[in-house]
Amino acid sequence: MASATVNGLDSTLVEIVADNGLSGWGETCPIGPVYQPHHALGARAALEEICPGLVGADATSTRTVAIRMDSRLTGHGYAKAAVDIALMDLLGRHLGVSVGTLLGGAVTDRVPSYYSTIVGQPDDTARIAREKVEKGYPRLQIKVGGKNLEQDAETVHKVWEAVGHRVRFAVDGNRGMTAAYALQFDLLCEGIPFVLEQPCNTMEENQGLKGRIRRPLYLDESTEDLNAVLRAIATGMADGFGFKVTRLGGLTKAAVARDLCAIRSLPHSCDDAWGGDVIAAACVHLGSTVEPRRFEGAWIAQEYIEGHYDRENPVLIEGGHIKVPKGPGLGVRPDKASLGNPIATYGR
Numbered sequence: 001m002a003s004a005t006v007n008g009l010d011s012t013l014v015e016i017v018a019d020n021g022l023s024g025w026g027e028t029c030p031i032g033p034v035y036q037p038h039h040a041l042g043a044r045a046a047l048e049e050i051c052p053g054l055v056g057a058d059a060t061s062t063r064t065v066a067i068r069m070d071s072r073l074t075g076h077g078y079a080k081a082a083v084d085i086a087l088m089d090l091l092g093r094h095l096g097v098s099v100g101t102l103l104g105g106a107v108t109d110r111v112p113s114y115y116s117t118i119v120g121q122p123d124d125t126a127r128i129a130r131e132k133v134e135k136g137y138p139r140l141q142i143k144v145g146g147k148n149l150e151q152d153a154e155t156v157h158k159v160w161e162a163v164g165h166r167v168r169f170a171v172d173g174n175r176g177m178t179a180a181y182a183l184q185f186d187l188l189c190e191g192i193p194f195v196l197e198q199p200c201n202t203m204e205e206n207q208g209l210k211g212r213i214r215r216p217l218y219l220d221e222s223t224e225d226l227n228a229v230l231r232a233i234a235t236g237m238a239d240g241f242g243f244k245v246t247r248l249g250g251l252t253k254a255a256v257a258r259d260l261c262a263i264r265s266l267p268h269s270c271d272d273a274w275g276g277d278v279i280a281a282a283c284v285h286l287g288s289t290v291e292p293r294r295f296e297g298a299w300i301a302q303e304y305i306e307g308h309y310d311r312e313n314p315v316l317i318e319g320g321h322i323k324v325p326k327g328p329g330l331g332v333r334p335d336k337a338s339l340g341n342p343i344a345t346y347g348r
Contacts (some may be wrong), residue, residue, distance in 0.1 A: 006032045007342035010040035013309075013334060014047065015342075016090050018059050024090025026082035027282075028246045029275035035174075036221060036247065036273070038078045046079035048325070051346045054083070062087050062252050063119070068237050077225060077249030084250025085282050085330075092329035099285040099330050103255050107289035109324050114139035114269070114297040122151060126158035133163045136320030139297050140169040141197070144185075145176025151270050153188035154236040160192045170296075173244075175221050186213040193326055197242055199221065207237045209223070219243055226247065229257045233264055240296065242270040245282055254286055260263055261294065271299040277308050280315040281323075281330040288324045298322060309334035 030038035037348050046107035053072045058064050065087055069080045088099050100106035115132040117125050117140070127262035129140050142159055145154040156171055163169070171194050176187065182199040196213060198220040200206050209217060220242035229248075232238040241261065248254045254270070262267050272279045280300035287298035299313060300322065308314035308334040313325060325331025 004032055004034045011275050011279075012040060012043045012047070012079075012082060012271060013278060013339065014086045015336075016059065016086040017347075018090060018094070019095070020309040022084040022306060023094050024088065024093060024329060025058075025278050025332075026084065026086030026089065026250075027275050027278035027281060028078050029048060029081040029273060030078060030246075031273040036078075036224075038247070038273075042076070046073055047082070048344060049073045050076075050080065050083070051344070055214075055348050059090055062091070066252065071322055074346040077253070078246040081246035081248070081250035084252050085222040085245070085278070088282075089278075089329040096328050098324075098328060099251065099282065100288045103251060103286060103289045106285070106324060107290070108288055108292065110272075110321050111255060111287040111321055111324065112282055112295065113322050114136045114170075114299055114301065115320075116141040116299060117143055119145065119147065119156075122155040122158045125155050125333075126162040128158045129167075129169075130162045133167045133318070137263045138167060138320055139168055141168060141173045142194075143170055143174065143297075145173040145199075149181060149184055149188070153185060156189050156192060156194070168195075168220065170195040170197045172197040172220070175201040179205050182209055183212060186215065190214070191344055195240065203228070203232070205233065205238070210237060210294045216240060220244070223257070224246065226253055226256055226260075230258060233260055233266065237244075238266065238267050242296070243268050243270055245270065245272050245279065245286065247273070249284060252284055255289070258286065258290055261345050262291065265294060265314070267294045267296050268300060274301045274307065275312050276301070277315045277332045278334065279332065281289075281325045281332045284322050284324055285330065295321070309338075311335065 014026040017023045028043050033039035092099050107252045115137045177199040195216045197218040203222050216239035218240040219238040270283045283298045
């Protein structure tokens, strides 16, 4: 990315077990320690603070549990998200319905995905873009901001030459541009239709670009919580969003962000930073509830990682799309034997 190079990541899985023997799974996997103010050890430290106070809580009420979590620790939504997702999974299994149903009901059983390239050489990125379009991806996200201005612009031009109008695409700065860089980049890419996602670091920098660049501006990393989403919508700063489920605090809060966007007809994705089948299933279920014309896709890490928590029901990208997992809850069940012993257990 523009901010760092990541070679491997550490994910945290949470299992919540109810008195009736049913359980639900959640996951949080920050993409390294500098992409956002989140990191793997921070998630586990936060869960150590939170989880002892959740024993005995009413698992059928995500609101009650959210209040308990907030009473024990301020912030750290990315850690609380793993609990929220696990509760949704558990509640779905208890009621015999999918997480998508709990989130308001799916409008499709197959959601579009999109492919995100790394910051690379222009020719390599164009080749990858062509390959992914041929595999059926309806949208591409081209990473820029880690090279010089001319090379970033060359990358966009070469991708456009390779795929043209065959695919929708976004150009993602991952907070790596200054405002001056973004304005020059916009001029150098004149005539190429794409969405510019999170070019600059702060809300204020990105807001200053509105009316000065010629293409839609999407926010990603700046949407740190629902207040930030509401601010971006109310001020007209954002033309769309790249939402991360765990950054927003879990599925419950991500569904609120989805509904806020629906009010203003703003497109958005349903993603997360990284992770395996559990967080992938959560993103896909949420994505299945979004009106298709406003949906930018569900990004999952499956193309970049090996193996699955649930080998029988893996969450897979096929033809650039992802089937919504079937069955109650998330529709995936990690193989506990392959995970080893839990690093912490809380109960009575």
